[in-house]
Amino acid sequence: MPTVPRRGLVALAVAALLGTAACGGTEAPPASAPSASAQEAWSWTDDRGKKISLPARPERVVAQSASAAALWDFGVRPVAVFGPHRLKDGGRDPEVGEVDIAAVESIGNTWGEFNVEKFISVRPDLLVSGMYLKDSLWYVPEESADAIEQVAPTLGVLLGGKKLTEVIERYAGLAAALGADLNAAPVAEAKSRFEAASAQLRESAAARPGLKVMVVTATPDNLYVAYLPDHPDLAYFKELGLDVVSPASPTESEGGFWEVLSWENADKYEADVILVDARAQSMKAGEMAKKPTWSELPAVKAGQVYPWRAAERYSYLGYAKVLEELKTNVDSAKDDVVG
Known part of the structure; x- marks a missing residue:
């Protein structure tokens, strides 16, 4: 048959x-x-x-x-x-x-x-x-x-x-x-808002040239540090002058995007600010606090842990909101928590 x-x-x-x-x-x-x-x-x-x-x-x-x-x-x-x-x-x-x-x-x-x-x-x-x-x-x-x-x-x-x-x-x-x-009004207004938010974040970054920012997601077994070239939003933050910490290369098994660290090596990179993946599948900062190596990171001890909107939609309105929030957090952060 x-x-x-x-x-x-x-x-x-x-x-x-x-x-x-x-x-x-x-x-x-x-x-x-x-x-x-x-x-x-x-x-x-x-x-x-x-x-x-x-x-x-x-x-x-x-x-x-x-x-x-x-x-x-x-x-x-x-x-x-x-x-x-x-x-x-x-x-x-x-x-x-x-x-x-x-x-x-x-x-x-x-x-x-x-x-x-x-x-x-x-x-x-x-x-x-x-x-x-x-x-x-x-x-x-x-x-x-x-x-x-x-x-x-x-x-x-x-x-x-x-x-x-x-x-x-x-x-x-x-x-x-x-x-x-x-050319509809809501679209044009969102684009103008995005451009204004970009300019404002650029000013904030220029005012804090020593501020180092690390972006992570996590599971109970590992900490994932974002590899900047594979993330359009993080590369844009860098373009605006923010000093985003990035691994030299991603972990091969991840197909790009991340360097995978064991929790024992969570202190591999120094950062004044840490942005944590806000998606539902990522560990929350409160859960990560149970990891001793996380709690000892300078940014964590300084209370400078903020959300990373990893799932934000790619529109002017979506990223205008992201940039505005990031500017607020950058403006409130101290840039001397790491040596």
Whole structure:
């Protein structure tokens, strides 16, 4: 008996689900994308080098929560999201930004959770996700990738190893291609706010040239120190004059982004200020306080530990808020806590 190739099995499963959706499955919510004409053929080459060609501009966009948040700020209204968007108490996860989570469908909320049947039911035209690694769509499970691609084309926006402003402008360009008006007052105001916040942080950094800042995330077993070249936000902080401590190279097993330290070596780098990953999956500063080597770090003893908004959406509004918060913390920090 001949076997059906894996892609054939995926096609059969998708066809069955499409049939179910067509026969009275969950009704898709109305699209709320911008109202400009979408009848002309549409194309976009994403950051994998993949060209997406459609007979009309995509109206029904499904996006990973951080991408959804960025697009939302530029005026695009996705019909569904996946990735962190709803907290345990029902509130909005910071990663999803200003997205109205009551107005969009949920395809999945945690890592590895992606409901293909629900994805089909919203009749998507396009899926958008960020990529920390060039060919890996964030929060898209590898085992579901074939099925997802057969329902709607996927589009990846590369995040790692690029300038912050380049990533923001890439989302802005995509939003415009999806029909958003980049001259709309909220978008223009957010850009002006971002530019002002950048200038103000530059002034604060210049006033404290000796202030050293380290950025970390942590697990019970290890402390991870951010490798600056792979993080667009940290590279931008450096560009504005902040002295961000960075390892010479990342730990090879991490594929970039981090140097992994045992807790015994948590004091490898000196810093006046430590920014701690604010994402839910990272250890909180209170939990890290149980580690003796953490508690002895000069920045910790000085009370100069602040949040790092690692999951912030790549929009002018998102990073205006980040820069404003960082300026406040830099202005309040002493720059002489390490020798």
